[in-house]
Amino acid sequence: MILRRMVQTLVLAAGLLSVGSAAMAVEEGQQAPDFTLPDIAEGKPPIALSDLRGKTVYVDFWASWCAPCLRSMPLINELYAKYREQGFEVIAINVDDPIEDGRDFLLDTPLDYLIAADTKGEMLGAYAVRGMPTSFLIDREGVVRLVHTGFRDNDIVLIEDAVRSLLDAPTP
Numbered sequence: 218m219i220l221r222r223m224v225q226t227l228v229l230a231a232g233l234l235s236v237g238s239a240a241m242a243v244e245e246g247q248q249a250p251d252f253t254l255p256d257i258a259e260g261k262p263p264i265a266l267s268d269l270r271g272k273t274v275y276v277d278f279w280a281s282w283c284a285p286c287l288r289s290m291p292l293i294n295e296l297y298a299k300y301r302e303q304g305f306e307v308i309a310i311n312v313d314d315p316i317e318d319g320r321d322f323l324l325d326t327p328l329d330y331l332i333a334a335d336t337k338g339e340m341l342g343a344y345a346v347r348g349m350p351t352s353f354l355i356d357r358e359g360v361v362r363l364v365h366t367g368f369r370d371n372d373i374v375l376i377e378d379a380v381r382s383l384l385d386a387p388t389p
Contacts, residue, residue: 242345245364249276249355250343254333257311257319264308264333266355272304273383274355275376278341279309281318283349285368290328292373296380297330303384304357310335312349352376356383 243250253265266274277293279286290309297307307330311319314336323332335341344353347366354363354376363379365372 242347243343243353243361243364245361247361249274249353249359249361250340251359252333252340252343254310254335254340257316257323257332257334264331266308266359269306269308270359271357272306273300273357273380275305275307275352275380276344276355277307277309277350277352278312278335278344278346279350280312281322282313286350287322287326288370289350289368289373291326292370293376294328294330296373296377300380300384305380305384307331308333310340312336312338312341354379354383356386358389 249266251267253263255263266276275293279290293307297305309328309330309332311332312335313319316334316336319334350368351366353361356362362383365376
């Protein structure tokens with residue numbers, strides 16, 4: 218188990234290095250790349266970013282072996298519960314391969330928001346993710362307003378402030 222996680226980390230790191238040289242990172246002020254990915258739960262419909270246009274969306278890349286990811290997700294779930302009635306949505310994109318590792322984590326930590334699977338790393342490449350976790354806060358028009366890499370406990374304050382700011386902004 219530990220060896221498999223080390224190999225996964227090395228494979229992801231190698232992939233992230235090659236992505237970094239081949240693609241420009243998605244930055245604040247740019248249109249968020251659209252995607253349609255399968256839901257991590259079998260039998261549920263695919264998840265498309267474009268279906269959430271008009272809402273403030275937090276897209277969060279994570280993996281079951283990433284300790285900061287696992288610490289952040291319950292806190293993001295609390296934010297989602299607090300602001301979803303105001304038009305806040307969350308899509309967590311799991312990059313585990315095999316996907317069962319992500320599903321196993323969710324058995325112990327149930328979350329209320331959307332969770333997509335990107336086992337091939339296609340969205341890692343499209344967003345040029347360079348570290349885990351990496352999140353993108355997207356406004357109602359599909360523009361990235363915050364890019365956040367890593368997670369420390371106090372980061373949730375920064376993220377909540379940014380979410381609140383976008384939710385409070387006048388609708389164009």
